[in-house]
Amino acid sequence: MRRVPEPILQVRDLTVHFYTYAGIVKAIEKVSFDVYRGETFALVGETGCGKSVTSRALTQLIESPGRIVSGQVLYHKEDGSVVDLLKLKEEEIRQIRGNEIAYIFQDPHASLDPLYTVGYQIAEAMGVHGKVKDIKEGIKRAIEILRSVLIPDPERRVKNYPHELSGGMKQRVVIGIGVANNPRILIADEPTTALDVTVQAQILDLLERMKEMYKATVILITHNLGVVAEIADRVAVMYAGKIVEIGSVDQIFKNPLHPYTQGLLRAVPNPMTKIEKLEAIPGTVPNLINPPSGCRFHPRCPRVMSICKEKVPELKEMEPGHFVACHLY
Template sequence: MRGRRPLIEVKDLHVYFYTYAGVVKAINGVSFTIYEGEKFCMVGETGCGKTVISRALTNVVPQPGRIVKGEILYHRDGDVIDILRTNEEGLRKIRGKEIAYIIQDPSSALDPLYQIGYQIGETMLDHGTVNNLKEGLRRAVQLLKNVLMPDPDKRVRNYPHELSGGQRQRAVISMGLSNMPKLLIADEPTSNLDVTVQAQLLELLKRLVEDKGLTLFLITHDMGVVAEMCDRVAVLYAGNIVELAETDTLFKNPKHPYTMGLLKAVPNPQTNIEKLEPIPGTIPNLINPPPGCRFHPRCPYAKQICREREPPLKEIEPGHYVACWLYNGGVNDNER
């Protein structure tokens, strides 16, 4: 990625949730950069922090959450905007317009009381992409056509409940693309749909993003989706990035024991599906996370230092980052 221009830089992000049961240390010092025009993926098991990080990019963290530390820098036409120090009015101009979001559940993204054409048109009107609702509706038909919605001129007049799950998600993708964002964040955009529709929609999303030269931040728990969709990938475990690399490198040469485990758990058509090996153990409680490397209770290579000191994310070869003492000189062969 050297020579490419950063679009979003996340530095040392910490997000905590202040619950009655205690402080949930959900995001624990995450740093990464998304470059202009790339398709960047974040992958990890449920609860590892994918959604919280993606929402933090536009300073939206649900109660009782708080960003307690870190920086999020958004590069816009040569200017650098410090998202966490931008006021609500400034952020409203960015959200949905320059940084758009497709969420996992299309029914919560659409208002059941309004026709989908109206909702897409209104999003454009809100951000000044169109001058009036009539123009918005006309553009909505075209946008629905682009996402291969059947009968788009009739569908604009449908209410969300009159559409199938796949059609609703097509409408949500249209809405996400309607203001020509610089960054499109797609949080598990197809995981509620059946496998065939999933594959079609992901392929479509990839083509639209490439055709329009947008930047994509895709969140998934599925390594197969990563392989199909992304240029680079960050692997998240319990609120930390444990490995970050170009997708090819990660698949051919995974370094972190957790990534290796995830890849073993990817179904391989050449092998018997019954041989899948899930990673033993469960993700830790983030109120009292394990000291040192948060993965150590599940790691077959864990040694004393892993239980005591947190491994930093280190570049072990150009563009390939790993947070593990195996590659930091912390665990030598005699100790293992």
């Protein structure tokens, strides 16, 4: 009998719009997925498809002119209770954000305050949630955290300001701030974007270590399919604010069903096969102020049918755990 995985987060029909002078940007529309306890769940797609907006909406981090229009984010707490994170007041969500659900943001330069030492910033993250009694204890813990994220000579580095550290070191500090409160869910938004390839590999190894050490569930936001293949357990593919396919890493890489997923994989070099030339997906990402009718991918789809232009496809389960939103199936 197949063991049913235990969800830690259930997202249902999440919709976020941005109200601009040019019109309403329908950034994400009716996005639904489950994240299971202890897994690494990757959200992938082209730049601008709504991955980061989705991750920020989970804890109400959408700023004006954006607004969460509808949906539910059901969070399964440690005591067994379930809360809808979108219904919580600001003070209540602050108890969870940065404590039980923490973020590693994409740009370490923007995530760190240039006016404070990195030790103070890690200590502050713990102090806000009452994990340390004062700044002195916080700095002591910060040294341990810097050591755990493999920063050499942490006793000295704890007194450094962000500008005194390299990009890779800063990203390690940001991961340190993320794991400081031992979160149950760690949301990593493009954690390797600004780094060179060797440092990227180190940061991915570090994320895996932190996940094991803190028994955390990781939601990984990325457009890098190589990263997904290496560390993810399950994948959701996004296109133009909608999820088009969800499956395990094996299902998505060995048997991609949606024409967009197939196009994405054909555009990536595969060292195992001989490819004469990589294929690009024709056309451009649609304008989300006025998205295409029906399936949003239909203007670029090589297998488009007339129904695709009229009816929005629903996410259907094709095999256990493998869902696709496409009229071909």
